[in-house]
Amino acid sequence: xxxxxxxxxxxxxxxxxxxxxxxxxxxxxxxxxxxxxxxxxxxxxxxxxxxxxxxxxxxxxxxxxxxxxxxxxxxxxxxxxxxxxxxxxxxxxxxxxxxxxxxxxxxxxxxxxxxxxxxxxxxxxxxxxxxxxxxxxxxxxxxxxxxxxxxxxxxxxxxxxxxxxxxxxxxxxxxxxxxxxxxxxxxxxxxxxxxxxxxxxxxxxxxxxxxxxxxxxxxxxxxxxxxxxxxxxxxxxxxxxxxxxxxxxxxxxxxxx
Ligand code: ZN
Numbered sequence: 001x002x003x004x005x006x007x008x009x010x011x012x013x014x015x016x017x018x019x020x021x022x023x024x025x026x027x028x029x030x031x032x033x034x035x036x037x038x039x040x041x042x043x044x045x046x047x048x049x050x051x052x053x054x055x056x057x058x059x060x061x062x063x064x065x066x067x068x069x070x071x072x073x074x075x076x077x078x079x080x081x082x083x084x085x086x087x088x089x090x091x092x093x094x095x096x097x098x099x100x101x102x103x104x105x106x107x108x109x110x111x112x113x114x115x116x117x118x119x120x121x122x123x124x125x126x127x128x129x130x131x132x133x134x135x136x137x138x139x140x141x142x143x144x145x146x147x148x149x150x151x152x153x154x155x156x157x158x159x160x161x162x163x164x165x166x167x168x169x170x171x172x173x174x175x176x177x178x179x180x181x182x183x184x185x186x187x188x189x190x191x192x193x194x195x196x197x198x199x200x201x202x203x204x205x206x207x208x209x210x211x212x213x214x215x216x217x218x219x220x221x222x223x224x225x226x227x228x229x230x231x232x233x234x235x236x237x238x239x240x241x242x243x244x245x246x247x248x249x250x251x252x253x254x255x256x257x
Pocket of ligand 1: 136137138139140141160161162163164165
């Protein structure tokens with residue numbers, strides 16, 4: 001019998017492992033694709049899961065929240081329930097592992113699902129906020145995710161018991177400004193990165209989509225791990241387009257070797 005052949009490590013996986021070893025400051029930038037293996041459908045992919053009947057670009061806007069909060073919550077309340085019990089997957093854990101080895105400085109994420117923090121990542125910048133808390137739009141009151149369910153009135157609108165103001169999840173809705181402090185931190189990190197490791201993002205939604213330009217302009221490199229094309233594919237020093245869990249697991253294995 002011939003000896004079992006050793007599976008060859010794909011070039012792109014080897015390239016990314018080398019880049020991770022060589023780079024002093026690595027920053028991860030993650031999007032919806034990293035949470036798909038956790039059972040969270042991509043918000044912007046039509047026809048997936050509970051978004052089949054609504055266009056989130058129409059309902060999950062700050063204007064919709066102000067003008068028709070009942071309709072907004074009829075969309076967002078099931079989203080809360082969908083996200084509440086989801087768990088991090090091996091792609092989230094791979095970033096924790098890189099951080100533990102001193103190979104990753106921070107994670108910038110567009111996701112509001114808290115899964116990077118649940119996985120144990122130390123420095124997470126949530127540029128679109130998170131479902132962790134919801135706040136009154138009229139007074140300083142704020143509630144944990146688990147407490148929001150008690151705030152709904154008969155019309156299905158989350159209402160502040162103190163001032164009767166509308167309660168809004170602390171996520172950035174379409175049409176809202178991004179949190180200034182988080183964006184400043186994200187910009188500084190992108191500029192300081194020798195390597196920006198983009199995972200599960202199509203890099204098309206601005207202003208987060210502008211972060212790779214900051215890294216490149218500062219002399220840093222890009223690595224992209226995501227399925228489907230991105231505008232930065234030609235500029236990337238490593239481009240992995242398989243499943244995020246498989247690709248990052250392969251990279252971790254290549255780093256062991
Ligand atoms: Zn209030």
